[in-house]
Every structure is written in structure tokens, then in C-alpha cells.
Amino acid sequence: MKKTIVIVDDHVLIAKALEGIIDNFKDFEVIYVAENGKDLIQKFENNNKIPDIILLDISMPIMDGFETVLWLKENHPNIKVMALSMQGDDKSVIKMIKNGAKGYLLKNTHPKELENAIKKLNNDGFFYPEWASKIIFSNLGNDAVVENNLKISDREREFLKYTVTELSYKEIADKMCCSPRTVESYRDQLCDKLELKTRVGLAVFAMKNGFA
Template sequence: MKKTIVIVDDHILIAKALEGIIGNFAEFEVVYVAENGKDLIQKFENNSKIPDIILLDISMPIMDGFETVLWLRENHPAIKVMALSMQGDDKSVIKMIKNGAKGYLLKNTHPKELENALVRLSTDGFFYPDWASKIIFSNMNNDDPANHIKISEREKEFLKYTVTELSYKEIADKMCCSPRTVESYRDQLCDKLDLKTRVGLAVFAIKNGFAG
């Protein structure tokens, strides 16, 4: 069964062009297009299909991408959001990721790269091209939290697993504890490090040498 995608973009010609491109991808299909975040919410309220993935523009009237991805994180956390924008500046990338985006691409991306990004997003749970990864790392707090925040050995062990594809239940099995205990490690670390997502924890783990 194909993964379902919704495109949220106020430029209808671009959205329709994307729909045509994705129509040639073996593993994906576009189920509909929304013109902005408010339009998307209205479609959800009118029982439109909830997709697996949303390709989300940033600059839109009424409800932009920053607001929309935050709403999706709070109301439909299972949906994987890929930002697809002309904006590649540090501020936009970091804000979208902090608000809940699991990937980031520019609109001049080649169709093959888009297809690969969607596959990686589906299998790994996130996808950032090299240029976006560099922005993420360069914007991490230079005053390294690992130097002054106490992280227990068990939390360090948990951090090692955040960069893998293991589910939290599978991580619990690896750590010989309950899934609830693993969730407590996650919540404690997110609180200590002021992070909100597993992606943020994974980036922190890699940057600070906890990834094994």
C-alpha cells in the first residue's frame, strides 16, 4: 500500500506540479492539496483522509508553516511533516525543526532527491540533507549542555539508542527495563536539554559523542 501525502502550499501551480511528480513515485500518492494551515485543519474537520506525510510550505497567508507544523505536532503527532520551502536560512530551518518538522527540503530539489527523502522519512522517521544537518549542528548551543548538566549513565545509554531505528519498546528490551522507564529517560532528558523531539535528542547524542 502506498504512503499517502498531502501538499500544503498556497501556490496552486507548484502544488499541482508536485502532485504530478509524486504521482510517478512507486511508494507514494498525493491524496489532496491544501492552500494553508487553516485550509488543512478545515479539511481534517470535514473528515478528509489523514495522511502519512505532509509536504509543508512555510510562507503562506492566514496560517503559515511554523504555526501549522506546531498544530500538527500537538494534534496529529503520527503525521511526518517535511518542510518544502524556498527558505533555507538558519532561522527558518531551526524553527521548523523545533516546532516538529521531521525533514527539510528546498523547492529546487531534484525529483529523485525528493523521492529518496520521502523514502528515508518513511523508514527512518526523519530526513535532513547535508546542508540542513550543518545548520542544525552549527546552531546547537555552543555552551555545551553536556559540560554542566548531569546526565546519568542510563540516560547516556538511552541517548545511544535514539540515533537508531529502534522503537521505544525495542529500546526498553535492549536496556532490560520497561517502556515506561524508557519514556521517563526521554522526558527527563528533553526537560534537562530543552528539547522536544527524538530528532533533537539524536542530534544532541551525535554531537556529544553518545551515539556509540
């Protein structure tokens, strides 16, 4: 069964072009388009189907991408949100991720890269291209806790090493010779200890504190 996608973009031509591109992808289909965050909420309230993935523009009237992704995080946390924008500045990237976006792409992305990004987002739960990762790593984790003040087990250390790779949690589990559920428990325990919320935050901590 194909994973469902909703596009939220106030530029109708761009949204329709995206819809046509994505509908040619083997594993995904666009089920509808919304013009902004408020329009999306209204569609949800009118019992439109809740999608697996949302591709979200940032600059929109009435309710922009920053507000929309925050609302989605609070009301539909299981939806995976990919920011798809012309804005690639540090402030926009960091704010979208802090508000709940699990991926970030620019609108000039090649269709093949878009398909790969959506697959990664669906399978791994996140996707950030190299340029976005550099922004994240240079702006997050400045308040990371010093290792000596933490009780990090050897297995958690091993898990931290893998957070900076492109391996999925299932692939990390294979490397660590344990179940995916065990890997998820390492992730949750570390997030609690470090007061972090995402794999990106864990990866930043790992890099800044010599685990990777």
C-alpha cells in the first residue's frame, strides 16, 4: 500500500507540479493539497484523511509553516513533516526543526532527490541533506552536558556512535546484535538523560563529546 502525502503550499502551480511528480513515485501518492496551515486544519476537521507525510512550505499567508509544524507536533505527532521551501537560511532551518519538522529540502531539488528524501523520511523518521546537517551541527548542542556528569552505559555509547550515520534503527540493531525495540530504548533513555528530543540532537551530542 502506498504511503499518503499532503502538500501544504499557497502557490497552486507549484503544489500541482509537485503532486504530478510525486504521483509518479512507486511508493507514494498525494491525497490532497492545502493552501496554508489553517486550510490544512479545516480539512482535518472536515474528516479528510490524515496523511503519513506532509510536505510543508514555510512562507504562507494566514498560517505559515512555522506555526503549522508546531500545531502538527502537538496534535498529530505521528505525521512526518518535511519542510519544502525556498528558504535555506540558518534561522529557518533551525526553527522548523525545533518546531517539529523531521526533514528539510529546497524547492529546487531534483525529483530523484525528492523521492529519495521522502523514502528516507518514511523509513528512518528523518532526512536532512548535507547542507542542512551542517547548519544543524553548527547551531545545536551548544549546551550539551559533559560526559562525566552522566551515567552512560557502554551499550548507549555504542548506540551514540551510530547516531551520526545514515543507518536506520533496524540496521543499527543488526550492528549491535539486538532488537530494534532495544535500540529504541537506548534512544529514549539517552533523550531523557540529555534532555534531547531527536536523533539529530543525539548525533550533535555524540560529535561534540567524542562518541563518534
